[in-house]
Amino acid sequence: MFSGKRPATLGVTDGRLASCGRRLNCVSSQADPGDAQRYVPPIAFRGSVGQALAAARRAVEALPRSRVVRHDAAYLHAEFRSRLLGFVDDVEFIYDEKAGSLHVRSASRLGRRDFDVNRARVEALRAQIEGGAPGYRAR
Numbered sequence: 001m002f003s004g005k006r007p008a009t010l011g012v013t014d015g016r017l018a019s020c021g022r023r024l025n026c027v028s029s030q031a032d033p034g035d036a037q038r039y040v041p042p043i044a045f046r047g048s049v050g051q052a053l054a055a056a057r058r059a060v061e062a063l064p065r066s067r068v069v070r071h072d073a074a075y076l077h078a079e080f081r082s083r084l085l086g087f088v089d090d091v092e093f094i095y096d097e098k099a100g101s102l103h104v105r106s107a108s109r110l111g112r113r114d115f116d117v118n119r120a121r122v123e124a125l126r127a128q129i130e131g132g133a134p135g136y137r138a139r
Contacts, residue, residue, distance in 0.1 A: 003081070003088045004109030010090060012075055017092050017105040025114035026107035027122055040119060042101035043126045049074055052095040052102050059128035060091065063121070080121065087111070089118060091125070102129065 009018040020026035020038045029042035045052045053076050060066050060078045070077040076093040091106045104125065106118035 002085050002110055007090065007107075007109065010077055010092060012094055015094070017094060017103060020105070020107065023107065025111055025118065026105070027118045028105040028107075029101070029103045030105070040104065040122050042096070042099075042103050043129050044100060045095070045102045045129060046100050049095045049097055052097075053093060055129050056093045056102060056104075056125070059125045062128055063124060089114075089121070091121065 007018070011018075016030055017028060020028050020031055024037060027038055027040045029040050031038040031040075033039050043056075045055065047055075050073070053071065053074075056076050057068060057071055057078075060068060060076070063080065065081040065083065066078055067081075068076065068078045074094060078091045080089045080091060081087070082089075087108065087110060089106060089108045091104065094103050095101070096103060104122055106122050108114045108118060
């Protein structure tokens with residue numbers, strides 16, 4: 001019902017995911033670490049880019065109402081749909097093998113705020129990827 005249009009800014013440009021800008025319904029591991037509203041730490045992962053994105057895909061598919069849209073050698077994009085009204089959030093991953101960091105960005109397509117749903121989702125994905133319990137409650 002409220003899926004919104006897929007943003008044209010999704011994807012990787014010069015090794016980076018799109019900026020959250022001033023949006024309050026977006027979190028990213030590539031945001032300024034001093035920005036407590038938008039920054040989330042990258043997900044620690046040791047292995048190849050293929051292993052990292054496969055782990056991210058398994059974590060995404062373990063959460064409710066998820067759909068992988070694109071998964072290629074260096075990038076993963078998934079959509080999460082809310083249970084009641086069908087709001088869609090976009091989640092993206094890229095892997096920095098040298099740093100052992102899986103970068104993630106999660107953003108709502110519509111609305112001004114997300115009541116920390118994107119942050120909770122990233123933490124649930126982190127728990128899945130790092131081997132912990134999910135602890136994510138979908139809205």
